[in-house]
Amino acid sequence: MDRAYNFSAGPAILPVPVLEKVQKELLSYKGSGMSVMELSHRSDLFEEILGEAESLLRELMNIPENYKILFLQGGASLQFTMVPMNLMGGKKAYFVNTGSWSEKAMEEAAKIGDIEVLASSKDKNFSYIPEIPRVPSDAAYLHITTNNTIEGTAIFIPPETGDVPLVADMSSNILSSVYDVSKFGLIYAGAQKNIGPAGLTIVIVREDLIGNVAGLPSMLDYAVQAKNGSMYNTPATFAIYVSKLVFEWIKEQGGVAGIEALNRKKAGLLYDYLDASSMFSSPVNKADRSLTNVPFVTGSPDLDKLFIQEAEQLHFENLKGHRLVGGMRASIYNAFPYEGVQALTALMDQFVATHKGGEIHV
Known part of the structure; x- marks a missing residue:
């Protein structure tokens, strides 16, 4: 079968061995007579898939035990709202503006509370990564975009932020470069570039950043999502399954x-x-x-x-x-x-x- 060279920015190319396994298991997963798309999210079969996906991702990224892994929906775009709702707590959030997606994150955060741009490369059409000064110690968090999908720049070495949580949108380079997760307070990424199909969003959040703001809508509260093991509502079951297969494939690649x-x-x-x-x-x-x-x-x-x-x-x-x-x-x-x-x-x-x-x- 001839496959195109697909340079899509997302949804993007998936590993052929993963697609072949999906095809093989599509009608009957593990002899169940049911497709993964048909499994109850409360079934033992799906809970096994979810557990394996979390374990594999924790292993691949060397995620410390004091971080929760959440499998959510709404894309990285919803995280532009969830992050400030859960982390601002009346403090000011700071941003490194390196492109269109940074600006979208800033626009949404500004609807929740006070924000300030700490550094920007807008002066040269976002063609470089600016020098990032020290974030004020009373900041709610510092937000960066580790890879700028549109402009083609990347931050490979995250800035030092002291006790201020570092938040990163890793949508377009999660699992493509090694990062020390312990340097971050929260990482989020839409799945449809390096992880799996559209419809799934990964959030990796340090436990001490969860549950500090009362009265949030349940679906937008990291504490509720963590307490319910990413199953407060029906998760993106098929996307999680494919992502688990991609995690296995990445492990096989070293x-x-x-x-x-x-x-x-x-x-x-x-x-x-x-x-x-x-x-x-x-x-x-x-x-x-x-x-x-x-x-x-x-x-x-x-x-x-x-x-x-x-x-x-x-x-x-x-x-x-x-x-x-x-x-x-x-x-x-x-x-x-x-x-x-x-x-x-x-x-x-x-x-x-x-x-x-x-x-x-x-």
């Missing part, structure tokens, strides 16, 4: 460290090509380049459009850049194969030869 090594190899190949090309280029500061989302341009909107059209004809799908920045974007998440990046650079070579009269070999 864990997060193994995945990061492969991601650095893939991204390195593409960035080296862009830096040597006479037509294509990366608009992102070299030291801050994402491993998972790679924007690039030709310098001509017409050539960009033509490249996207020609790529689609050859089943290089979803290379069009985000509407806010234009150009192209290659999202090369964990499951994206190295040979797919090789094929992309070969396609770019061919495009240069056709439209600028001369091949580029890197």
Whole structure:
């Protein structure tokens, strides 16, 4: 079966072995005569899936025991509201503004309480990660976006925040790079990029940050969700099941460290090509380049459009850049194969030869 090279920013490519296992088990999970999609979330079979998913994620990310893992819904976008509702407690929240998703998080938090921008890279179209000063000691928390899906930048070394909780939106690079979870108070991530299907949101939260605000709506209260083991209401059962299979696959690849090594190899190949090309280029500061989302341009909107059209004809799908920045974007998440990046650079070579009269070999 021919599969497209899918560069979608999310929902995104899943590992083929995972898809094959889903296909094999789809009609009857473990001989039950029922699909996972049909299992009661209170059944022993599903509770086993949920427990294994949590254990695997804790192992892969080396999550300390004093952190709760929550399998929620509503996307990372709902966390823009849940985080300030649960963590502000009348204090001011600080933000590092590194792109569109940071700004959305700020907009929602401002509806809950006082916020302040501690650092920003908006002055240069979010093409770099700004220097982050020390957050005031009386802050409710400091919020960062570890990977900026649209702009193509990443924070690999989190800032030191002392006793102030560090909150991170890791939606587009969770499990793609190694992070020390103990440096964070709370991590959240939509599943549809590196973890599984859309509809699931992972929250990893330190226990002392739970239950400090009274009177919250039950569905938006981390304490209620933790007390009920992510089953206050019916969870995203099928998405959790697929995510568990992805966790198993990541473990087979050598864990997060193994995945990061492969991601650095893939991204390195593409960035080296862009830096040597006479037509294509990366608009992102070299030291801050994402491993998972790679924007690039030709310098001509017409050539960009033509490249996207020609790529689609050859089943290089979803290379069009985000509407806010234009150009192209290659999202090369964990499951994206190295040979797919090789094929992309070969396609770019061919495009240069056709439209600028001369091949580029890197």
